[in-house]
Amino acid sequence: xxxxxxxxxxxxxxxxxxxxxxxxxxxxxxxxxxxxxxxxxxxxxxxxxxxxxxxxxxxxxxxxxxxxxxxxxxxxxxxxxxxxxxxxxxxxxxxxxxxxxxxxxxxxxxxxxxxxxxxxxxxxxxxxxxxxxxxxxxxxxxxxxxxxxxxxxxxxxxxxxxxxxxxxxxxxxxxxxxxxxxxxxxxxxxxxxxxxxxxxxxxxxxxxxxxxxxxxxxxxxxxxxxxxxxxxxxxxxxxxxxxxxxxxxxxxxxxxxxxxxxxxxxxxxxxxxxxxxxxxxxxxxxxxxxxxxxxxxxxxxxxxxxxxxxxxxxxxxxxxxxxxxxxxxxxxxxxxxxxxxx
Amino acid sequence: xxxxxxxxxxxxxxxxxxxxxxxxxxxxxxxxxxxxxxxxxxxxxxxxxxxxxxxxxxxxxxxxxxxxxxxxxxxxxxxxxxxxxxxxxxxxxxxxxxxxxxxxxxxxxxxxxxxxxxxxxxxxxxxxxxxxxxxxxxxxxxxxxxxxxxxxxxxxxxxxxxxxxxxxxxxxxxxxxxxxxxxxxxxxxxxxxxxxxxxxxxxxxxxxxxxxxxxxxxxxxxxxxxxxxxxxxxxxxxxxxxxxxxxxxxxxxxxxxxxxxxxxxxxxxxxxxxxxxxxxxxxxxxxxxxxxxxxxxxxxxxxxxxxxxxxxxxxxxxxxxxxxxxx
Numbered sequence: 001x002x003x004x005x006x007x008x009x010x011x012x013x014x015x016x017x018x019x020x021x022x023x024x025x026x027x028x029x030x031x032x033x034x035x036x037x038x039x040x041x042x043x044x045x046x047x048x049x050x051x052x053x054x055x056x057x058x059x060x061x062x063x064x065x066x067x068x069x070x071x072x073x074x075x076x077x078x079x080x081x082x083x084x085x086x087x088x089x090x091x092x093x094x095x096x097x098x099x100x101x102x103x104x105x106x107x108x109x110x111x112x113x114x115x116x117x118x119x120x121x122x123x124x125x126x127x128x129x130x131x132x133x134x135x136x137x138x139x140x141x142x143x144x145x146x147x148x149x150x151x152x153x154x155x156x157x158x159x160x161x162x163x164x165x166x167x168x169x170x171x172x173x174x175x176x177x178x179x180x181x182x183x184x185x186x187x188x189x190x191x192x193x194x195x196x197x198x199x200x201x202x203x204x205x206x207x208x209x210x211x212x213x214x215x216x217x218x219x220x221x222x223x224x225x226x227x228x229x230x231x232x233x234x235x236x237x238x239x240x241x242x243x244x245x246x247x248x249x250x251x252x253x254x255x256x257x258x259x260x261x262x263x264x265x266x267x268x269x270x271x272x273x274x275x276x277x278x279x280x281x282x283x284x285x286x287x288x289x290x291x292x293x294x295x296x297x298x299x300x301x302x303x304x305x306x307x308x309x310x311x312x313x314x315x316x317x318x319x320x321x322x323x324x325x326x327x328x329x330x331x332x333x334x335x336x337x338x339x340x341x342x
Numbered sequence: 343x344x345x346x347x348x349x350x351x352x353x354x355x356x357x358x359x360x361x362x363x364x365x366x367x368x369x370x371x372x373x374x375x376x377x378x379x380x381x382x383x384x385x386x387x388x389x390x391x392x393x394x395x396x397x398x399x400x401x402x403x404x405x406x407x408x409x410x411x412x413x414x415x416x417x418x419x420x421x422x423x424x425x426x427x428x429x430x431x432x433x434x435x436x437x438x439x440x441x442x443x444x445x446x447x448x449x450x451x452x453x454x455x456x457x458x459x460x461x462x463x464x465x466x467x468x469x470x471x472x473x474x475x476x477x478x479x480x481x482x483x484x485x486x487x488x489x490x491x492x493x494x495x496x497x498x499x500x501x502x503x504x505x506x507x508x509x510x511x512x513x514x515x516x517x518x519x520x521x522x523x524x525x526x527x528x529x530x531x532x533x534x535x536x537x538x539x540x541x542x543x544x545x546x547x548x549x550x551x552x553x554x555x556x557x558x559x560x561x562x563x564x565x566x567x568x569x570x571x572x573x574x575x576x577x578x579x580x581x582x583x584x585x586x587x588x589x590x591x592x593x594x595x596x597x598x599x600x601x602x603x604x605x606x607x608x609x610x611x612x613x614x615x616x617x618x619x620x621x622x623x624x625x626x627x628x629x630x631x632x633x634x635x636x637x638x639x640x641x642x643x644x645x646x647x648x649x650x651x652x653x654x655x656x657x658x659x660x661x662x663x664x665x666x667x668x669x
Binding site: 163164165166193195197201220222224225227246247251260265266267268274275276279282 | 538561
């Protein structure tokens with residue numbers, strides 16, 4: 001479906017994933033139909049605003065949902081087996097070993113009462129069956145690889161002794177210590193300053209080249225997507241609304257939400273008179289609208305959008321979009337482009 | 343220190359804010375956090391002045407000090423003909439009518455026990471804009487419409503609104519006393535992109551309508567670029583560069599500004615850019631580096647930079663830079 005990559009088999013396939021939460025107020029369909037594939041050595045971006053279900057998607061893949069959440073449907077295929085059907089002991093062998101994860105806030109994701117080294121060594125000893133001294137060597141090597149100065153000394157420090165950027169580096173060292181095939185990064189740079197963000201993204205790019213792992217990059221920042229991802233899923237209200245390669249998404253967005261989001265963004269590289277207004281607010285997950293979830297905010301609304309849910313359909317060359325009226329977005333884009341040149 | 347100019351609405355000169363660090367049994371001062379250290383800037387009537395920098399650079403402290411939510415350690419800030427850093431009592435209260443603030447977090451900056459109507463009307467009553475004994479309904483309804491809220495919701499509590507709507511309440515509250523200047527401290531940082539765009543557009547519309555002057559404090563350079571006319575870049579308590587927006591982005595002169603601009607991910611996968619990646623972390627403002635505070639991370643630092651602090655000079659017309667080697 002994606003040109004030259006047809007040759008290669010996907011490492012991870014997510015098919016029509018649905019994750020619901022039972023809450024006191026009712027059923028929350030946090031993820032309600034997400035499809036994507038992850039290829040070795042490539043980065044898949046998942047982008048959307050808060051509450052769109054992008055983090056729940058990653059927690060579902062890792063099977064880290066709390067007791068209120070459950071997977072209501074779909075498959076997560078990793079080297080032929082459905083992760084959602086594995087027993088917990090088997091899943092534990094994969095989690096942290098074949099599929100690792102880094103989180104937004106490294107201070108809360110790291111255990112404050114163990115040294116950084118202990119936490120890396122724990123994973124290595126568990127998954128790779130290495131001795132104490134061997135694991136320690138791996139830990140020091142990894143800290144060196146992620147650019148932490150004096151790794152021999154830092155390995156014995158506690159998370160609070162490190163700065164935010166250094167903590168995120170330690171987190172990355174830990175996640176890569178077992179040489180995972182897939183790394184899920186959930187807003188890895190959101191809590192960091194831009195100059196530190198640039199360091200971490202640069203580091204991740206370098207490590208991906210060196211280790212060849214696939215990355216799932218979850219972020220709200222379209223800039224981070226443009227700089228890191230090969231393919232992108234745009235999520236809105238629990239659904240994948242657009243899925244294509246990164247260049248195509250930015251050049252030729254077909255879903256009204258993706259298009260609106262791009263025009264709502266203040267840009268460093270363009271001079272904009274005013275920003276595009278996506279009217280209204282993200283709908284409450286307890287009472288999502290009927291039909292197309294975006295219809296309450298869509299400028300191209302037609303009667304059918306309120307009644308029927310559009311399917312995620314191919315609009316050419318494997319570019320998927322969930323909208324009945326993609327021509328309208330294309331026309332609006334043509335008009336605004338022409339307007340810019342006048 | 344720059345000379346006072348007569349045409350600026352606000353002229354900040356040598357403003358300093360240090361916070362004491364207390365330690366020991368007697369809570370003696372054992373050190374100082376040099377949050378804002380001798381900053382100079384001018385804000386002109388009707389413009390948006392952007393103050394940008396990373397966390398801990400002192401941009402919020404600068405805003406809070408101007409609002410007199412902190413007392414400055416030293417320096418002056420001339421608002422028209424008054425030094426607002428030394429005002430007291432009634433004079434200070436009158437100042438608050440002229441300068442208002444919008445805060446970052448729309449959750450903690452609104453009193454959860456007050457109805458929206460009272461939140462918005464409180465300031466206007468204090469400053470006798472709504473006469474005593476008369477109803478505020480019409481005044482509040484008008485303001486709510488202006489910021490894009492439904493006037494039917496004036497008896498609701500803050501928790502009944504979304505983040506973007508709460509930020510609109512905060513804006514209406516600031517506008518209620520008919521200020522000349524509004525300090526927006528990370529006013530859109532907590533909002534999602536689609537909501538952020540709505541609030542930015544609203545702020546621009548209100549600026550034209552009420553002829554407001556903004557000091558727009560934010561860490562997001564793209565947002566600051568979009569909304570500001572002139573921009574000051576802060577690093578570790580110092581302003582390192584100030585100029586008009588276009589000039590700053592076309593010809594950044596300070597190495598920190600250059601690195602900051604290049605570090606921002608641009609939402610265009612086709613863009614080929616040369617990235618300057620700074621090494622290390624921002625040092626602590628408790629013991630800032632000697633000489634130029636940026637020298638520990640500066641790609642072009644030389645020996646003099648650790649010894650001598652560069653002066654803040656006008657290197658091109660209306661373009662001020664503090665660097666020994668800026669070209």
